[in-house]
Amino acid sequence: MAASRVLSNAARLGSCIGSRHRFIRNLHIRGISSCVDPSHGLTDEQKEFQKVAFDFAANEMAPHMAEWDQKEIFPVDTMRRAAQLGFGGIYVQPDVGGSGLSRLDTSVIFEALSTGCVSTTAYISIHNMCAWMIDTFGNAEQRERFCPDLCLMEKFASYCLTEPGSGSDAASLATSAVLKGDHYVLNGSKAFISGGGDTDVYVVMCRTGGKGPKGISCVVVEKGTPGLSFGKKERKMGWNSQPTRAVIFEDCAVPVANLLGLEGQGFNIAMRGLNGGRINIASCSLGAAHASVQLARDHLLVRKQFGETLSNNQFLQFKLAEMATQLVASRLLVREAAAALQDDRADAAALCAMAKLFATDQCFDICNQALQMHGGYGYLKDYAVQQFVRDIRVHQILEGTNEVMRMIVSRNLLSEI
Incomplete structure (x- = not known):
């Protein structure tokens, strides 16, 4: 259906x-x-x-x-x-x-x-x-x-977890939400927010309790709420079709009715969202790598050096084969992790981390190698391959850095000893 x-x-x-x-x-x-x-x-x-x-x-x-x-x-x-x-x-x-x-x-x-x-x-x-x-x-x-x-995308949404002082250590976030009557009053700021300033709905992780993950709650803040403002539009290496700004809360009063779940449940909500987000961003890397393999193949078939097309160069043939292998291996792992998440398997979080780690690293390497195969042309903005390189580089950083993905996988393994 x-x-x-x-x-x-x-x-x-x-x-x-x-x-x-x-x-x-x-x-x-x-x-x-x-x-x-x-x-x-x-x-x-x-x-x-x-x-x-x-x-x-x-x-x-x-x-x-x-x-x-x-x-x-x-x-x-x-x-x-x-x-x-x-x-x-x-x-x-x-x-x-x-x-x-x-x-x-x-x-x-x-x-x-x-x-x-x-x-x-x-x-x-x-x-x-x-x-x-x-x-x-x-x-x-x-x-x-x-x-x-x-x-319907009549309204657009942004995810607000990262702060200037808490990136990988998300549980240390400091944006506060103090209950006053039938409103939470938010103070603090979020950093690197995709869509920030141009979107309508902000899913915000904030601190309603003490230190650590159990003090974090999740509220929905709507654009136009008094006390909600935005920083300057960031200038970025890639991801330029979406604006990125700081999201700032200054005595921003949000109705208690906008609390998602229960107080103290926010960190769990955030992490469960990120499990799927890691699959999503890994999938975006797959698309870039798939396109880049095609671009590289097409270039090798038409570009001539030393009197013959580059497709006759065995070194480049082997490189293309390695790129194809990296792509298919990444795709299989991402799809396995997606199935595990759908089935709510016990190993789902670790597999999502594995998929994000492996696919974003491998797919960046694929795109970068495709650019190299284009030679000087690959560095020109007239050629799509350079944009794929720039756009997916950040995938190794966001939704949890790939260093954090290694921590998640290793903890899963060591906890079973």
Whole structure:
């Protein structure tokens, strides 16, 4: 039923199933086949909405990817068209407007969309995570109030955990929320917030109790609330199609009715959201790597040096083979972790950390090697490969740095001794 919702939305839109544009640099993502085919192992339904996502990426995102990056455009209209396909609340329940798909389905969709624009897809993944948190931990009134607009992307959401003084050590966050009557009064600031200032709903982790994770709660803050303000727009190496700002709370009064779950449950909510977020961001890395393998292959087939095409150079043949192997290995691990999270397995958190660690490292290496294969051309902004390199570098840092992912995996292993 959930898959048919996405497919029926796609059929109704129509524009995404017609003739396909090629990538700016003659990239045709779905043309790549054989050993790196991303549809291997998927059900017929999954292949269909994967096709919808690939087509949307090729038609609606790829032709504008460079412009969004260079002009730092937040493509609201494009994202709302994606929401019409069911991509605004992919794993939100259908009763509040979501598509109700699985974590594996979600990974497949984000991988496909990222071939068109990593930065935009990464924001869509964060938005989906916020919508899921409200859907999962909110009460009936909160779900009905927030989720339908979020699923349609009539409103956009941001996730507010990181602070200037607490990044990897999220449990030490200092933003306070003091209960006064029927409001919490928030003071503090959040750093590196995707969508900050341009979005409508902020899912905020704040301290309602003592030190440590048990003193943290989660509240939803709506744009326009007195005391809510934003820092300057950050200038970034990549992810330029989504704005990043500090989110600042100065005696910001938020109704108690906006508390998600119970007081003291915020850290658990944050970590559960991040498990899925790690799968999402790893999936975005897969899309960039898949596109970069194609770009590299196409370049090797046409670029001549020393009287023959680069595709005849055995060193480059072997490098391409290694890139393809890294891509497929990463995809298999990400999809295994997605299935584990969907099934609520005991090892799900560790597998999500493994997938995020492995896929973001390996996929960055793939994109970087693809740039190297392009030689000097790869360093030009006329060529898409450099943007993939810039856009996915941050994936090794956010949603928990890859150093923290190593800590999570090692703790899981050592706790069983």
